[in-house]
Amino acid sequence: MEEKDKYGKELDLAVRIVHMACSLCQKVQRRLLSTASDQVLAKDDDSPVTIADWSVQATVSWLLSEFLEGQNVSIVAEEDAQTLSKSDAANLLAAVVDTVNECLADAPRYGLWSPKKALGTSEILEAIRRCNSTGGAKGRHWVLDPVDGTLGFVRGDQYAVALALIEDGKLVLGVLGCPNYPMKKELLNYNHQRHQTLPGSPTPSNIWEKGCVMYARRGTGQAWMQPLIHGDTKFEWPNSARLVQVSPVVDPSLATFCEPVEKANSNHSFTAGLAISMGLWTMYGLRMMIKKMLSALGFDAVTKLRGLNNLPHLHERIKLECWKKPMRVHSMVKYAAIARGDAEIFIKFARSGYKEKIWDHAAGVVIIEEAGGVVTDAGGRSLDFSRGVYLEGLDRGIIACSGLALHEKIIGAVYASWDSSNL
Ligand SMILES: Nc1ncnc2c1ncn2[C@@H]1O[C@H](COP(=O)(O)OS(=O)(=O)O)[C@@H](OP(=O)(O)O)[C@H]1O
Ligand SMILES: [Mg+2]
Ligand SMILES: [Mg+2]
Numbered sequence: 001m002e003e004k005d006k007y008g009k010e011l012d013l014a015v016r017i018v019h020m021a022c023s024l025c026q027k028v029q030r031r032l033l034s035t036a037s038d039q040v041l042a043k044d045d046d047s048p049v050t051i052a053d054w055s056v057q058a059t060v061s062w063l064l065s066e067f068l069e070g071q072n073v074s075i076v077a078e079e080d081a082q083t084l085s086k087s088d089a090a091n092l093l094a095a096v097v098d099t100v101n102e103c104l105a106d107a108p109r110y111g112l113w114s115p116k117k118a119l120g121t122s123e124i125l126e127a128i129r130r131c132n133s134t135g136g137a138k139g140r141h142w143v144l145d146p147v148d149g150t151l152g153f154v155r156g157d158q159y160a161v162a163l164a165l166i167e168d169g170k171l172v173l174g175v176l177g178c179p180n181y182p183m184k185k186e187l188l189n190y191n192h193q194r195h196q197t198l199p200g201s202p203t204p205s206n207i208w209e210k211g212c213v214m215y216a217r218r219g220t221g222q223a224w225m226q227p228l229i230h231g232d233t234k235f236e237w238p239n240s241a242r243l244v245q246v247s248p249v250v251d252p253s254l255a256t257f258c259e260p261v262e263k264a265n266s267n268h269s270f271t272a273g274l275a276i277s278m279g280l281w282t283m284y285g286l287r288m289m290i291k292k293m294l295s296a297l298g299f300d301a302v303t304k305l306r307g308l309n310n311l312p313h314l315h316e317r318i319k320l321e322c323w324k325k326p327m328r329v330h331s332m333v334k335y336a337a338i339a340r341g342d343a344e345i346f347i348k349f350a351r352s353g354y355k356e357k358i359w360d361h362a363a364g365v366v367i368i369e370e371a372g373g374v375v376t377d378a379g380g381r382s383l384d385f386s387r388g389v390y391l392e393g394l395d396r397g398i399i400a401c402s403g404l405a406l407h408e409k410i411i412g413a414v415y416a417s418w419d420s421s422n423l
């Protein structure tokens with residue numbers, strides 16, 4: 001097989017599967033939000049898990065095994081079947097079985113086939129359990145986060161379905177489904193559930209239901225995006241796909257910087273310090289300072305600021321659109337935003353002792369890199385996907401950037417800020 005076609009078949013399959021998984025998630029999320037249900041469970045670490053997490057894992061596992069027939073399919077994935085196998089979980093398991101079968105029945109729409117008869121409970125539990133590979137440096141391993149950003153999912157907000165393939169420890173392809181990726185990038189920062197009615201928009205759900213699937217193959221220098229299919233639209237891959245590229249912005253003061261929503265998942269104060277030291281927040285800080293000065297003098301701050309905006313020499317510095325705040329978004333949608341050019345920087349510094357898992361990053365990393373961006377740890381080294389379930393040897397945190405120039409500046413700022421932080 002020619003090098004340029006390598007992994008073509010696997011990518012084609014993975015894209016179709018992620019489209020199906022996105023459709024499954026959209027249905028479950030709609031039901032979850034419209035009924036006061038008890039369908040959100042807590043895992044041992046208190047993180048949420050839902051019918052969608054298990055159902056996507058079972059669906060992806062069944063489809064990969066079915067369509068990669070003859071291969072011993074190894075899947076490293078987040079969920080296990082323990083909770084579902086308990087005797088008091090019959091209702092939950094029944095809901096997963098229904099959800100998986102409903103999704104698989106739709107396979108022909110995506111150019112795949114359905115099981116000859118609906119899958120039974122034991123087949124579905126087996127499909128979930130099969131995803132218990134621990135990956136490693138030899139052979140092929142699929143890496144799956146069935147629902148990344150489950151917290152965002154249950155809040156009616158951003159989440160992603162992430163599927164990647166590793167061969168001999170190297171990422172070779174990644175597919176990222178982002179069912180709530182809004183049409184306007186500004187809405188990424190917008191909490192969907194808290195703001196059901198958007199100003200000037202009678203049907204806010206249209207904006208959110210757009211959604212996309214992004215994908216890339218290592219070494220092609222290309223990352224692609226395809227809209228989710230809705231209603232009766234036929235699945236056309238790759239015809240409806242378009243290339244995406246990272247943003248050309250190199251000036252940190254113009255960059256949009258994103259980070260996890262929850263303080264528990266990333267140190268917000270460290271990244272705020274970094275952002276300020278790089279000039280990312282100077283506009284915000286400057287504006288706040290002037291606002292305070294004006295109000296201390298008894299002026300109406302907003303009116304005066306608008307006035308100041310019109311002064312030619314201050315115009316560039318204080319105009320309203322320069323109000324840069326971090327974009328806090330759940331899930332690997334942050335990686336998608338950088339690959340699409342909607343943001344320039346993603347920084348995650350988990351608390352010390354937390355070990356990052358490969359499924360939280362694999363698909364996003366290859367898509368950003370092929371779209372022209374850079375992803376490393378805080379020491380500037382590439383992430384190592386060859387050492388099992390965890391990103392072993394990760395130096396402090398993860399820095400994803402739209403390009404080398406910005407990336408170098410951030411690494412420099414990390415070195416400058418680290419000693420004064422108490423991480
Ligand atoms: N303590 C801690 N520190 C760092 N990271 C953690 C931690 N706990 C969980 N996780 C992982 O974070 C994944 C969600 O990341 P997000 O960027 O979406 O976080 S946030 O919801 O926006 O705060 C989340 O992925 P999902 O479980 O797939 O949602 C976890 O794998
Ligand atoms: Mg995750
Ligand atoms: Mg998950």
Ligand SMILES: [Mg+2]
Nearest residue numbers: 047048078150
């Ligand atoms: Mg989880």
